[in-house]
Amino acid sequence: MDYVVLLKQVPDLAEELEIDAAGTGLDREWMSFVASEWDEYALEEALQLRESSGGTVTCLALGVEAGDVDELLATCLARGADRVVKVGSFEQNPDSHTAAAAFAEALDGIPHDLVLTGVQAIDDLDGQVGPLLATRRNLPHVSVVTHIAVGGDGRTVTAHQEYAGGVVGEFEIDLPALLGVQTSREAPRYAPVSRVRQLMKTATIESIDGGGGSGPGSGLVVESMFVPAAGGTAEMITGTPQAIAERIAALLAERGISGGAAR
């Protein structure tokens, strides 16, 4: 069973995001990047599936200059991926349609029974890469999944799609297929930083073409991008923890909630 995982880096939300001078994008000058959370769940699932039923795990990421794609892919190797491949060459994360087209082209030369990727990313304005890519390659696809299991004959996979209220739908899917992973059965495994650094020097990170930096584009025009008003509608309470507690107690008392219920 050949598993392929698609990953990318996204801006680190622990840092303050600022809008660029044109007002239509993020200011990228000081931006730091981290692996997209859901892609890490997808990798963990692929590694778990390989451990239980054998196979290979190949990780693909677009060759994006912003951030550090080599570190992203070296981390995949440190966690246990068999092979890592950089696809195409882009200045920054392209739109989802362009990313899907580049990955679709790359998959021509990469064996893939099950493609796993994060269900979403924090920057996919024009939709999720997984189902876009799957449609481009005519692969069946299911989004928002957990509980992935490969069938006994290796020709199908089952997965749960999450709905509201904790309800899930169970599906059986013919392989090859693509799944958008919501979360992994265990937290993504730890990769020691020293091991990642070492692999960045010694490991083979393959590179293949993927649309040469151009693509179909999103078909969207961003008219403006902005930070929603700080605080929005909230009235902010300031002061010491005791002062904050005092005010909250008063707000609750106004609504007839006075505490002491445990007594």
Place this chain on the structure above:
Amino acid sequence: MSGDILVLVEHRDGAILDTTHELLGRARTLAGQRGGEAVAVLLGSGVAGLAGSLGAAARVIVLDDPGLAAFSPSAYQAALVPLVRDRAPGLVLIANTGPGMDVAAGLSEALELPLAAYATDVTLDGGSPLVTCQLYAGKIQAKVRFTGGRGIVTVVSGSFAAETAAGSPAVENAAPAGTDGRIRFKGLHRPEAGDVDITRESVLVSVGRGIGEQDNLKLVEALAAVLGGAVSSSRPIADAGWLPRTRQVGKSGLKVKPKVYLALGISGAPEHLEGMRNAELIIAINSDARAPIFSVAHFGAVADLLDVVPALTARLGG
């Protein structure tokens, strides 16, 4: 291209989902402005009876087929691609649910129609759609247009008021033009009933990643006890197994509407806000002043919950 606005109907257990009524309400308003119809597309088997509950639509297209008895991304996509191609609506509205993500991206790629995701608002400006989208976990918003003036929008649940007014939409029955059985529905699994039903509690003390360690949960449990409420959580706490899934608030958890919702160490990702934004009183405590939770809270404090919670419990006599 027509002025019509097409809405994908989602239904489960024989009932239309609220998100569909929300989309239809907005579709009717927008269609009225541009001189088209709000068209609901209903896929299923033996579902013609549901058409009557789609009163906000001017027209309901029913694709009834045994192969559509339950949602399947491949079956829905095969049925919808030819329909959307032939009808060429100006706008397609789809809920930002798992099925919605599958269908919207499938239609976008198959029909080369642009897609705007995570929308919280759709208006018409100069006759063409202007869409407000949430990005970066709600920390940034973008206003976007479609280059060709038409496209698909996936809308975050709760963005519009539900429109359930009675009506008598024209009903068109059609056979699906395509089928694709590569994804087969096997059944629904429902969560086991929990010890507490958080949808019925009037006070929820809700915790997120800011709680730091599992051991700190006893602080919020003490506060919930003194308030006579229950502890609920955002997704990461349920994923970590610190609280049962039945306590999870949000898109894949439960929608709650308590009298008071204390959001403690919850940043307020769009998926969480979907589940609690209609609480009567929301008080948020978060150490990040830029946390999106403050955009839906009525009162907020930038502080460490581990300092405020014990102080509040003590103040309330716990």
